[in-house]
Amino acid sequence: MFRRSGTATTLTTALVAAASALLLTASAGTSAAAATAPGFLAGTDLPPHPTSPWYAGAVTKGLPESAPFCLEGVLPAAGSWHRVFGTEYDTGAVQVSVRSASPAAAAKLAGALERKVAACAADWLRTTPGGTASWQDYGTLPVEEGAHVYGVHTSIPDSEPGVHLYGIGRDGSTVTVVRWGEMGNLSHAPVADFKKTTTKAVNKLNP
Numbered sequence: 001m002f003r004r005s006g007t008a009t010t011l012t013t014a015l016v017a018a019a020s021a022l023l024l025t026a027s028a029g030t031s032a033a034a035a036t037a038p039g040f041l042a043g044t045d046l047p048p049h050p051t052s053p054w055y056a057g058a059v060t061k062g063l064p065e066s067a068p069f070c071l072e073g074v075l076p077a078a079g080s081w082h083r084v085f086g087t088e089y090d091t092g093a094v095q096v097s098v099r100s101a102s103p104a105a106a107a108k109l110a111g112a113l114e115r116k117v118a119a120c121a122a123d124w125l126r127t128t129p130g131g132t133a134s135w136q137d138y139g140t141l142p143v144e145e146g147a148h149v150y151g152v153h154t155s156i157p158d159s160e161p162g163v164h165l166y167g168i169g170r171d172g173s174t175v176t177v178v179r180w181g182e183m184g185n186l187s188h189a190p191v192a193d194f195k196k197t198t199t200k201a202v203n204k205l206n207p
Contacts, residue, residue, distance in 0.1 A: 038205045039205055051088075055086050056084075062080055105173065132155050161184060
């Protein structure tokens with residue numbers, strides 16, 4: 001079984017970037033872009049946090065400033081929109097949706113995203129001496145053209161571990177990926193609630 005780890009630094013950097021994005025107000029241009037964007041999750045669609053509400057940033061054209069952990073280099077800028085979510089603690093999330101040129105192109109992108117997440121732990125271990133990591137395939141979901149949920153846990157000595165959940169799905173020519181993350185390990189991850197989140201994310205798309 002692959003063991004791989006993602007550092008707390010990686011998770012913290014992603015969460016800081018998310019918090020910064022949430023402080024920005026939506027401009028008129030952003031509002032116009034959101035009007036033509038695929039449908040996105042609301043904060044209330046994410047797994048409930050025990051002590052904090054979710055705060056949702058604006059739906060913004062293009063990719064996030066920092067690529068979601070495990071998905072570096074695989075998401076195209078063309079046809080992309082994103083939304084960043086945060087809480088008052090260390091839990092954060094981001095959704096990226098991509099309108100591809102055709103259903104076939106979207107299926108190809110969804111497959112590439114799934115392979116990237118499935119290989120993430122092993123890839124991370126090769127570049128992180130002393131780290132540990134693991135991943136879990138939580139299976140597919142029967143929504144539109146299908147969705148798949150994965151979990152990735154990473155840790156390095158003398159640092160807090162990080163846990164991430166990924167939901168990847170497609171409706172016609174539109175692909176969406178949701179990444180949720182916080183400090184912890186896979187046993188702490190809200191998998192059942194996140195599967196509901198992933199199903200909602202795909203159902204809300206405007207293909």
